[in-house]
Amino acid sequence: MGWYNRAMETSANTKVPDPGAGGSPPSAPRWLNEEERATWFAFASVLLRLPGALDAQLQHQAGISHFDYIVMSTLSESPGRTLRMGSLAVMAESGLPRLSQVVGRLEKRGWVTRTADPTDGRSTLASLTDEGWEKVVETAPGHVEEVRRLVFDPLTKAQLKRLNELSRRIMITVDPEDRCLR
């Protein structure tokens, strides 16, 4: 049964869209076979729940979101603990509006400061404060532990290798432009 492998074809009210009237695919859809379907459901569950689990750990133990952590730790690893908003947005895989809001909140909490770029009046430089550094330092161990618990501990060394390769492959399609500078 499933809207991915077309077992529905034999179900009640069978009416299958042959020449795509509303959608995009110009020709007959390539449905998923049973193995692909099972894989997709398992993977989709991970996509749906793992981010929430990571957020929950950081939220409860440090009072910050996963995205907050990404922003601050990225800054902490940059020269002078400083980055232009645009570069930071790329590294954090976010748009500028979102980043602007998040940095605003982090600034209010005293962990980040914004200053105008002296070499280009349009740019804004975001810098991690000492308090921000301290926050990252005390938050990192718990977060890393959670990543390890949820992702690495359940996997064998071989699976880990596969996961890496496989993730890169997928990302190449999802965003071909993405500088994989990480």
Add this chain to the structure above:
Amino acid sequence: MGWYNRAMETSANTKVPDPGAGGSPPSAPRWLNEEERATWFAFASVLLRLPGALDAQLQHQAGISHFDYIVMSTLSESPGRTLRMGSLAVMAESGLPRLSQVVGRLEKRGWVTRTADPTDGRSTLASLTDEGWEKVVETAPGHVEEVRRLVFDPLTKAQLKRLNELSRRIMITVDPEDRCLR
């Protein structure tokens, strides 16, 4: 460099949290090695961007979110195209408040109806209407095509098998209770 493998230790302002004062880990953190770190960054990118890509396709071609699609297709595969809200919530991996709102919107659009369960006055039954069925029928091919393009086409058959196994392993840790009824 990174807040996962502790290369930061040798960075400016080195001060490493030894006995966790604020976090949870009772002993020294088990940092990630270089391979684990690279894998995590690649995988995190996928977690961050793939859901958005799937949403975008459905939004542009059908005017619904990925979650809307999950809800309606789950109903379409259920006996009588009907499910109790609670069961639907479990299958869609969502909480009841969110589901209630989404079903409310789908109801306004004429794709779902809610009726009281005759056997238990507390329960609500959500059913897919004929229009809802039609919507799923015309949306499915384009969505499946996108899943294939983003996830399966870039992977070899062997990688696909790994992805399945690996996703299940991770889900077992993320949510041990989860009935893997899908």
Add this chain to the structure above:
DNA sequence: ACCCATCGGTTCAGCCTTGAACTAAAAGAA
């Protein structure tokens, strides 16, 4: 020098999600 197109960010409005409070029905205890 001036104008116009573009760039880098911010702000705003609308929508969605999350968690807490709330309602109604069913099950269990006295």
Add this chain to the structure above:
DNA sequence: TTCTTTTAGTTCAAGGCTGAACCGATGGGT
């Protein structure tokens, strides 16, 4: 039976995300 507790959903308020409009700064063309 009556009272209490638990279950199933909904509703409400607060906060976050997305896309569109906006604004100052820059650079390129004339």
